[in-house]
Amino acid sequence: MSIGYKVNVNDTFHFDLEKKSISQLDAVSVEKNKFHILHENTPYKAEIISNNFHQKSYTVKVNSNTYTVVISNPLDILIKEMGFETAGSKQVNAIKAPMPGLILEISVVVGQSVKENDNLIILGAMKMENSFLSPRDGVIKSISVSMGDAVDKGQLLIEFE
Known part of the structure; x- marks a missing residue:
């Protein structure tokens, strides 16, 4: 069997x-x-x-x-x-810029509840638009940038509660 x-x-x-x-x-x-x-x-x-x-x-x-x-x-x-858990992925609490660019659009506000894969922000970099989707369900704690801001690699964009 x-x-x-x-x-x-x-x-x-x-x-x-x-x-x-x-x-x-x-x-x-x-x-x-x-x-x-x-x-x-x-x-x-x-x-x-x-x-x-x-x-x-x-x-x-x-x-x-x-x-x-x-x-x-x-x-x-x-x-x-063995004492491990499957799918115990790291909880993502912040979205940081992966490259320098320009904030083209912010689709959320502080305090807003979001679901996994909701659109959060669009970063223009290297003549491309990069959409950042929510990695998890949660509530937006802070937004550290505004539309039109130039950001550096690693700069904090959005933080979750």
Whole structure:
């Protein structure tokens, strides 16, 4: 028996799924993030409502019930047993200029809540416009530049709370 994944549902139920059983799952995509699943002659409607790819965490709606599902593969389990955490990336608290340039646009204000990948600022450098997207969800603590400012490499642009 080759365990492919450990699945934790709602921090209550824990399952070991074999690679073979996963490959035999009868699931058909009907729309983006929506599936029709047939298991032991019983049909299910499933929808992925949200996901956090780095944490391998998903919110899934099956029929009319919503579940939080966390999936771990053997490498994730081994890394955790060794005392490390996967996807424990460094928290980014500041955006600094990677090169000298000119601030062309600022899309946020102090105190504004932003989501990961929201546009924050555009820096013109070397005849190109460089958009800086938010590296994480958060709140803007300070903006150290204004539109039209010339900045040096490494200069603080935006800080998160």
